[in-house]
Amino acid sequence: MTAGKRSWGAGIWFSQATPKFAFMAWITMKDRLATMDRVFGWCQGVDTTCVLCNNAPESRNHLFFDCSFSSQLWEHLTRGFLHSSFSTNWDAVVRLIIAPGMEKQKRLCLRYAFQTTLYKLWRERNKRRHGERALPLQVLSKLTDKAIHNKLSLLQSKRVKGHILQYCFSTRL
Template sequence: MVGEGVYHSCGCQSVYKNATKTLCGRDVSTWKGRSSYKTKFYTQETWWNMRDSSAQVNWTRCVWFPMVTPRFAFIAWLALQNRLSTMDRISNWCQADTTCVLCKKEVQSRNHLFFKCSYSAHLWSYLTGGMLGVHYSEDWSSIITLITGGSLDRRKLYCVRYAFHAAVYAIWRERNGVKHGEKVLAMSVLKKLTEKGVRNKLGLVDKKGRRGMENVLQFWFQMRG
């Protein structure tokens, strides 16, 4: 019979031996994985542990798709989340003139800048008007629905998505330049520079020979008339 607070000596010795083995053993560094601790460090699993995961948004494919230009995709990603510092957003934390610096008419919001603004609408129409035909729109939500869905064939979808990226990037860069004192670039020049950039990209895609993207540069010329 063992009273309260009294233990068998053999039991104490067993605990002591196990503790001694543990304390005297070699220290091993472990890294928290997605489901357990591991002795090897995995960047991907650490990234997953650090980030706040959320449901995948439906527009992800119109930002992150094969053969994107990273700087274009980044600005498009910010625009889709409405995180660009448009004048309507700036006015929320300081006094500012919210008038669009490109058309000098309407309040500069994300939806206005892409592509309700008379200045940016010229560029968007020039790049995609002939290709989209009856599907052409200058409304932000309609454009996102179009380039997110599957109503366009593979080559046309890539061309429109890339043109969207190029146009958003060009307009945002122009907006920033004008806001900081530069003159508005003539639309004829902006059209030429932006379209040339799209053509150069499509030429590179042609050389890669991806299935379903054959002669995509020729397709670009044909569809735009």
């Protein structure tokens, strides 16, 4: 990441974040996940192929969001409110979550979608890596969408951030 070491902190540590999602995002931002490119450095001879797409070596940047599987999930969740800013490039996505001047509802939706997507993709990756049954993209997409909507619904019921749920629904393609 080309931005300053701590400049992404506000994009991760915000009051409405779910702690386990924020922690996962923090580890991911620091590039400390045991992705296969890193594991290969510790243990030569391991298969570094991405288990989500089976087409490329697994790295943080590939897994989030260069991979054809993860990019489709990310697009489903964010294309509707990012429009021409939409990207599947890791550095571009990080720049978006820390960009100043973004409308508050959009920023919250983006940051929460980012964290939830990282968490859900990493869990799916680990399940597959350890031989568990793979979830189809459509199922993972619905589960991720539901997690985001549940959180936004909770925030709205607590009267945090106005009509955030309506905003999120209105941006769906």
